Amino acid sequence: MEYGLIFIVLACAVGLWMTWGIGANDLANIMSTAMASKSITVKQALIIAIVFEIAGAFLGGAGVTETIRSGIIDIELLKDSPQLLVYGMLSVLFAGAVWITLASYLGMPVSITNAIIGALVGVGAIMLGFNAIHWRTVGYIAISWVSSPTIACVTAFLLFISIKRSILGTDNPFRAAKKYVPIYLLLVGIVLSFMTTIKAMDHFHIHRDWLINIIAVIGTSIIVVLLGLYSMKRVRLKIKLTRHSQFLHIENMFSVLMAFTGCAMVFAHGSNDVAIAVGPVSGVVSLVSEAGGPMQDGAILNSMLILGCFGVILGLFMYGRKVIATVGTAITTLTPSRAFAATLAAASTVVVSTSTGIPVSATQTLVGAVFGVGLARGIDALNLNVIRNIFMSWIITIPAAALFATLFFIVLRQIYG
Numbered sequence: 001m002e003y004g005l006i007f008i009v010l011a012c013a014v015g016l017w018m019t020w021g022i023g024a025n026d027l028a029n030i031m032s033t034a035m036a037s038k039s040i041t042v043k044q045a046l047i048i049a050i051v052f053e054i055a056g057a058f059l060g061g062a063g064v065t066e067t068i069r070s071g072i073i074d075i076e077l078l079k080d081s082p083q084l085l086v087y088g089m090l091s092v093l094f095a096g097a098v099w100i101t102l103a104s105y106l107g108m109p110v111s112i113t114n115a116i117i118g119a120l121v122g123v124g125a126i127m128l129g130f131n132a133i134h135w136r137t138v139g140y141i142a143i144s145w146v147s148s149p150t151i152a153c154v155t156a157f158l159l160f161i162s163i164k165r166s167i168l169g170t171d172n173p174f175r176a177a178k179k180y181v182p183i184y185l186l187l188v189g190i191v192l193s194f195m196t197t198i199k200a201m202d203h204f205h206i207h208r209d210w211l212i213n214i215i216a217v218i219g220t221s222i223i224v225v226l227l228g229l230y231s232m233k234r235v236r237l238k239i240k241l242t243r244h245s246q247f248l249h250i251e252n253m254f255s256v257l258m259a260f261t262g263c264a265m266v267f268a269h270g271s272n273d274v275a276i277a278v279g280p281v282s283g284v285v286s287l288v289s290e291a292g293g294p295m296q297d298g299a300i301l302n303s304m305l306i307l308g309c310f311g312v313i314l315g316l317f318m319y320g321r322k323v324i325a326t327v328g329t330a331i332t333t334l335t336p337s338r339a340f341a342a343t344l345a346a347a348s349t350v351v352v353s354t355s356t357g358i359p360v361s362a363t364q365t366l367v368g369a370v371f372g373v374g375l376a377r378g379i380d381a382l383n384l385n386v387i388r389n390i391f392m393s394w395i396i397t398i399p400a401a402a403l404f405a406t407l408f409f410i411v412l413r414q415i416y417g
Helices: 004-036 042-060 062-070 082-106 112-128 135-168 173-203 210-231 243-288 298-319 321-330 336-354 362-377 384-416
Strands: none
Touching: 004 042, 004 082, 004 112, 004 243, 004 298, 004 321, 004 336, 004 362, 042 173, 042 243, 042 298, 082 112, 082 243, 082 321, 082 384, 112 135, 112 243, 112 362, 112 384, 135 173, 135 243, 135 336, 135 362, 173 210, 173 243, 173 336, 210 243, 243 298, 243 336, 243 362, 336 362, 362 384
16 A cells, blocks of 8 residues: 555554543543542552553453444445545544543543544544444444443442441441451452453453353452452551541551552453554554455554553553542542442443443543542532533534544545545
8 A cells, every 4th residue: 555654653653642642531530539539659550550451451452442443434335445444544543632632731531432433423424424334333332421421420329328328327437347348349359350350261262151250250359359358457457446547547448449449440441442542543554554454463453452551551640640630639529438439330330331342431431430429428529510511521522523533534635645
């Protein structure tokens, strides 16, 4: 293909730029609950981000990547015009990179899912017309944009209410915490094991039946519980505390829970948002490479996933502080127990959605969960102005990305013919 090397370099460069923006915005949003509640240190956040972002992208992102690469636009209509499809994918990357960088600068936790889908629809419509868009798939994704934050909101609301009634609102909170925290730790273990163990077996094509699945989940959950209880050992030894001191130590216990839950949420983010970002990049690279037909070379996808993970982690620690402040402190004040309820609710919602191959927004899901926790404390605990601005940014993202992608497509077509 003419200009093939230029297209590959351009796709990788813009893809790295966009994943940097995802780290500064989306991953910052994901880590905001843990870091803003001071459940984990910056060093721990770095370790969690590197290990679980990469694991999520490689073990759980294949289905989502395939949806982004070929599930939105009918690419069969372009099989005789691959260069036109390359222009389209590059336009999507440029649109996503520009929009998420702008949003990160403004501190708005926007959704890369919304941006990429909006850009794909805009480019697909200008290239082939509206009939070339897989509207049913787009409809399923659009429904998930509403349902996933709603489900996460309700789940977080109920989870934090249960924490208040079983632990925080009792006569002896610390004694209640020693009784019920292991149960919450088991819930974390189940969610984390479903996300990692089952996804890993699927990724390596390990054939199994329901009994093996149950054994794997139970075994992984027990390991998480034992590790968590060991980490809480110095906290659990404290006795004869004043009520105020009890709450401080309870929050320390939930900090341990939050660390494990943060691992689950970052894994979920890697399996969803990194997969979304590398879809257009791997599409461009595979189209102009000599490795085979478009979208079929697994080595290309793995290379792009590595590039995407590097960009995301870099963006988080270079420029993620604004979004962390918005989601972690501006919506409602978060303590480790509140952050735990929000993050566990969001992680469980995202993993169920990505297992179906439907791209959901981890950003929207976590914001919905934080809203649910704030609602459990009372409507006065919520900053409704911030929530309004976040919702508006979500709505604006789709047409803005479509417009940017259309303009970039026109420019590329004028430059390269």
